[in-house]
Amino acid sequence: MIQYIAIILFVFGLYGLLTNRNVIKMIISLNIMEIGLFIFIISVGFVYDGIAPIISSTADLGLLYVDPLPQALVLTAIVIGVGTTALALAFAKSIHNKYNTFNLDEVEEKL
Amino acid sequence: MSAILLVAVPLLAAFLSILGKKLAPYLLLVVGLFNIIILFFVPEGIVIIGGFEQPIGISLLLDTYSRLALLLINGLIVLISFMNLGKYKKYAGILLLAMAGLNGMLLTNDLFNLFVFLEISGIAAYLISSSNKRPVKTFHYLVLGVVGSSLFLFGVVILYSMYGTLNMVDMIQKINLVGNYSELILPFTLMFIGLGVEAKLLPFNSWVKGVLGESNTLSGPMIGGVYAGAFGFVLGRYITNLFMFEGNLLLVVTVLLSLGILVGEAMAYSSSKAREILLFSSVAQASIVALLFVNGVILWAVYYIMAAAISKTILFFVINKATKEVGSDEIDQLQGLFVNNKVVGVAYTLITLSVMGLPLLVGFTIKINFLTQLAAGDQIWLIIVILLATLVEGIYFVRMLIKLWYKGNNEINVSYCNPLKIIFVIIALAFLTFGVYQTPLNNLDNSIDTVMEVVDNG
Amino acid sequence: MFDIISIVIGVIILVLAFLALNSKSLIKAVLFLSGISMLAVVLFVIMRAPDVAITEAVIGSGLVTALFVFTLLSVKKEEVK
């Protein structure tokens, strides 16, 4: 069930990206797309009644665990998402300094 | 002396360059030369990282294919940083990171690791293109790049959920084992789109006109030459080893790519700006490269990428330098550019003729060989498309050359310093010698092989 | 039990995403975005991923929202000038 929600969220972000002309709205839909992708990645590794992959001693290695690899991938991807969002916002700020608007249609008129 | 130094040393230099801003440009040159020298001594095969066997940990793969790619990329980055020695000091740290990202992308044997290096070199490319002072166009490039790498990550995760591994060699073995081709269409399409955005393939290259159209002597050669070459190699490695295009998917991809060639050539033909002609011809070249790899032509596609990357770097540099001093890149304004700098003009003409594929130049031998290989695979339609593209290419390049050589109304005095002239002449002569003397190109034929052969005998 | 929670949270996330995309004012859109990432944290906790939940909580709803608000603040200041 969560995978359907993740894919719908991913598609929502893509739709927002294709239709919006406001720079900040495009960055927001980029983030929505990434959050949807991260939920999908974690849902790929989920096991019903598995427990979190953290052990206190090697004795309890035999229990049923969730797959730790997707969690490692999402940890890296979240911080990459922050990097690109910070950069996109910096570009948004420099666009606003130059054209005094966030709307790309108005920017085209000024060009 | 393992291949990991090609990524670790530029990273270390980049982290240290933030402490001493002034020494960064020289650090860039030193590290670039260090990489080139290392490349001749690094042994081939799988390099394991972190001490864990293949499928558990991450591993790098060095074979003749990636060694040629690394030589091209590091050589061109050193050349470009040498050409822009005085200017763009602020971008030295970013160029170091771009070098680390591209080296990592060409070496890595792990799918998620490729996504991480895709992001690093992508962000380095956005920052290099921000030197054109066009925030809106760089923003479009950033959005398209991030969407592309998110789709690539989506494809990688689907492959992981199906086959349980992230290592490319392990993945190939598992796919051949299961052999159920129909369910692989979705992940391969997503990954092909992800790589296609940066590799300038047709439906996703709307950013190219904006970024390269107003490029300068740093971002033009870097994104037009180096990045195009690097992503050509990565796309080639994944098309030949991982993606299996068959049936109607192959048809769709072939039609899309040939459309990319024709649209690229048509746009170049119709444009009157020097930089736009160059960028549309490099879009067409990127689609030709992808088409060759899809049809199994590996060796001559590799030479085609190398020739295209080197020539585009030089052409973009010459045009951007002239545009900066003249003020506009309309061909009519640049008329008579080579009248008073003959040496640069001769080198520029030789390289353009080689891009067109005129006999006696390396472009011709490459084109003839991959056309014969395509003919062997009886791809008649592709040959017609490529020949048509060559014809259109010939027309607009000759038209540009004529304008650049004959004196127009206003006097243009663009100055290129002497060391640059020497570089241009050396490269033009190299294009000439390899055009005539082909044996070194042929004897490399058997050693360029797919990943699996490296693993079996590696 | 697990499915009920995930469906409820999923529907709320989709509603927030719809609102974020179609809201007129940018500040509201940013707040909806941080609401989405907070609910994503809850989903991660349900799916037994505590590491990712902490990271998404601190980075996703904390810093990303802060960066958005700062960009909008610096813009609003110029309009006033």
Add this chain to the structure above:
Amino acid sequence: MKNLLGLLISVALGILIVLALDVSESFPDFGSVEVSERVAEEYFDEDNVNEVGSGNIVTAVVVGYRGFDTLGEVTVLFISALGVALIIGSSKNQKRLDLKFKPNFMLKTGSRIVFGIILITSLYIITHGHLTPGGGFPGGAMIASGMLLLYLADDEFRSNIKGFKILEGLAGSLFVVIGLLGLLLATYFLQNFLPTGAVGDLLSAGIVPIIYILIGLKVGSEISGVIDNFLTEEESA
């Protein structure tokens, strides 16, 4: 018109993905994943766990087995911090953005106390990365949100940017140096050359906690640098 086209493309892509995933039989449906068939099964193997020595398997994967990803990821954060500084321009004479609100004395001192508490929790999370959930990334981000609190609560506050840049550069190069040490002492890059001790106690897991502390400091200083860039503007004097 454009909205309709965008809607069509994204809905079509969504349906295509959902159908393709439902049809394919080797794509496990939600929750019934056989972890033993996947590479992840090796991470629960007895001697592998002892070799890396980290209690938190996800940390073992992030820093131990796939440490090269984390190095790449730290570079991504490094280059975006560099890029933000380049674009927004972090010239020397930056002054704080005057946001037309004057925090009173209570808020300033109160925020300093709370900052101490945030710092302690984030250091706890970083140092216990290999035992409890969390680690370098959330810990570093917590340091940055502590700095954020100080920025918000006090409009003259300017963190020591020079110090953060040096900390950032040092932590990054130390991470690569540890990797190279692994190459020289042990045979592979980023290989663990310290004793890993027993799983579960603080001084275990060889280089994993050291790398995670470096990552925490690096992420913390980078994001604080980015926050400073966003909250300052050119000296209009």
